[in-house]
Amino acid sequence: MEKVKEFLELDKEGAECVSRLTIPPHRVGSECSFYEDFALRGIRVDRVESGFVSCSFKVPPRLTDRSGNLATGAIANLVDEVGGAVVHIEGLPMNVSVDMSISFLGTAKLNDELEITSKVLGRRGGYAGTIVLVRNKETGELIAEGRHSLFGKQASKL
Template identity: 75%
Template sequence: MEKAREFLQLDKEAAQSVSRLTGSIRPPRVGFEFGFYNDFAVRGIRIDRVEPGFVSCSFRVPARLTDKSGNLATGAIANLVDEVGGSSVHILGTMKVSVDMSISFLGTAKLDDELEIRSKVLGQKGSYCGTIVLIRNKATGELIAEGRHSLFGNQSSKL
């Protein structure tokens, strides 16, 4: 137990980062549309193009989503795959939930890199839908990540 406690202990720099977060994040309130998730994870995604089954977005890597090495954190990449992949399905008029994601991390994105994120619906069978999400560095064209995202939602009853 002591080793686990030691491992989870924050160094001075990390503790300062956490203390800056607590003042800037507002709790969700009735009638207030933004909460922690919107303020922290999805703020800054800009929609460039939307078509049935296709979404293209831009995103500049913010400091709040980088790891200790200054790279866009893998969890932030997974979140982008989930959000943008789910958006391309939602545009088809159905709300679904994520059931599976697989992500190939092929490169790194640094602080302030401009990313291009494209999602396309690969197919749909009944209530099951699959998407592909590509995340590229806009300036260099380097592929940062490729995500496959599966979603499922209730279909209407046949009764």
């Protein structure tokens, strides 16, 4: 436990950096939130069809681990966001993630261009399942495959 505490402890420079951060509360309808700016900046939507979304993403330094690879948490975030986008219905609140399963099959390096595709596997009531594939756009290598289950309000049938 002590090793973990030491690892997470900030040095003087890091502590000063964190103390200078200003994160104003997010107001709906205003500029991007801290989360959107940090984690989602750079995702470009390339194609949207019924039950299918394709996006591009260039791996930025802020989302890499110490080895220079796209962090697994960032990949999980991409699976969550793009998997949720494919089942979102305009005018209804975003769906809530119920379950995610991700197979990490490769690595993406800083500045690699990724293609993220999501497809609806099925819907039943307010429940939906998606599959999300994260590929290196240049090589075609599969970086990760995610299965994502979500729950949300249904569109009115009236």
